[in-house]
Amino acid sequence: MRIIGKIILLPFAAALALAVAVLEFLRWLANAALYIICLLFLVAAFSLLVVDGDHGGCIRMLVMAFLISPFGLPLLADFALDSLSGACGSLWGYIRAL
Numbered sequence: 001m002r003i004i005g006k007i008i009l010l011p012f013a014a015a016l017a018l019a020v021a022v023l024e025f026l027r028w029l030a031n032a033a034l035y036i037i038c039l040l041f042l043v044a045a046f047s048l049l050v051v052d053g054d055h056g057g058c059i060r061m062l063v064m065a066f067l068i069s070p071f072g073l074p075l076l077a078d079f080a081l082d083s084l085s086g087a088c089g090s091l092w093g094y095i096r097a098l
Contacts, residue, residue: 006095013091020085027077034068041065
């Protein structure tokens with residue numbers, strides 16, 4: 001009976017492994033874009049502080065830069081993708097078990 005369960009779970013495990021690979025690539029692209037946007041927010045915050053003397057706008061820009069930096073939203077995406085990858089590995093481990 002366990003062999004039937006493994007046969008049924010095999011397509012789901014393969015689809016999950018493919019989804020993890022695609023999401024890893026998309027995460028890499030998104031992180032590259034977010035680094036550039038973070039840099040733009042930092043430059044805008046510095047220019048607001050120096051040129052306009054606007055401390056409130058500068059703080060808002062710095063908060064936005066922090067949220068899209070590697071310590072903000074990308075960290076949550078990394079955690080979610082690592083959890084999904086762990087679930088995929090557990091599923092493959094169950095399928096391979098005797």
